[in-house]
Amino acid sequence: MRVLVAGATGVVGHPLVGALRARGHEVSALVREESRAPEEADRVVVADALDREAVLAAVAAARPEVVVHQLSALRLLRDDPPEAFARTARLRTEGTAHLVEAARAAGARRLVAQSVAFAAAPAGPRVLDEDAPLYLDAPDPGWAATVRAVAELERRVTDGDLEGVVLRYGTLYGPGTAYARDGGTGQRVLAGKFPLPEGGAGITSFLHVEDAVGAAVAAVESEATGRFHVTDDEPAPAAQWLPHYARALGAPPPRTIPAALAPRLFGWFMAHQLTTARGAANDRARTTLGWKPRRPSWRDRLGRE
Template sequence: MSKTIFLAGATGAIGQVLTPLLIENGWKVYGTTRSKDKITLLQELGAEPVVIDVYEAGRLKDILIEIKPDVVINQLTDLPYALNADEMPVALVRNARLRTDGTKNLVEAALSAGSKRIIAQSISFVYDEGPIPHLEEDPLLPLSHPVYGETAEGVRNLERQVLESGMEGIVLRYGLLYGPKTGFDAPIAPASVHVEAAAKAAEIAVIKGKTGIYNVAEADESLSCEKSIKAFDWNANWRVTQ
């Protein structure tokens, strides 16, 4: 039986942890990068490098049809290192487009390739005001929100496309990332998650998750992660060194 994964965003903070985890479990991982300079990094991680921009829809579709991955994982983001405040306003717009248009291209390519499951990175810190801890069915911020409205709309677009794709669609709403290669050594806000625990949730979702949305963050009063804990037997304290 084929065990092939197409991992978009394999050179990101989560992707660099997730790739070896998947390979250790017997998966062949095709990892993407937009830069030829990162081919060596992907090879060191054990992945088959794929140099592609997710906006190259036709070429992306051709690549996935050739690979025929069982599972497609979307870990793409386009944000500055350590969420640099000076760069964030422009980056939020760019990232919202990636979630909307990039996801569309990835979903269409996965469907053309006959993939059975798609897992996508989302975020758990754009819930609208309301009773806490927030559950997955709670509403997100409106588009009219002055700072994060476009971000929330991008999240809604991504999640809708994944859940309505016709594949087994799994959305992981990560907390704010901290840990290696994120620019943050410790939690920076409520609903944070260590990058290694975030990667572990994606690894488990590859074989164990059911279609739906899951909060993936450390326990606090703002957010409930009981759904992911029960479904994945996921532990926010998991680290690679365990």
């Protein structure tokens, strides 16, 4: 098939190009800067996803049957977190609208889009399925805006006449992520600057980058549509994964702090992840999408790459 990968320079998008090529697909890479395009791509098309006319022209030139939306600006997190989140929200709203319009105009039949598995409201069981409500009324304005952008992306992808698939990735780890040894979180843990809020009850569902790539390939080749949690098999509270992560890195054990101090030290979102967040069940991806993680537990690789 002819597949267009938008966001082909990202931590998932870049290896995805090679993985699709290895499966025999003809792959076009949509990038903002041609110099950063993956060498494995059959074709490179250049456009800023926030420029409607440029996206329409680029997608038309690629003539894809399937469009894969891996756009984000999270590579800016270390240097400019507010800009990273603000631009990612625009990519999820404006950028998605441009891609959907361009995909239809170019005659594509299917759209696969990246979302997140940790935007659910912290209510109900410790581990939630895809039908759980999103945290649209989160008390933190920044996170509420992020979740609203996620909701708009998912609506645009699944409510139209394209075969829409939303892949809700878990917290990514592995090379190039914040949880790599040289990533932002890894460096804080190594420096002993990532304490554990008392109780550590927040649940994280992790996902290795290689499994995110594998799920995207499965979604391109499947006929299934809808929203899917793409996570490993072991949702874990912070009280379990954070000490393990520190040991794997060779870092000092995280000190324990009162939970009430966590927002001041971490910011609202990370405090939420460590104290109140829910995990995500991957049953639907297994049964309907036909995908399962090759790294079923974060225990094997988290902190070792």
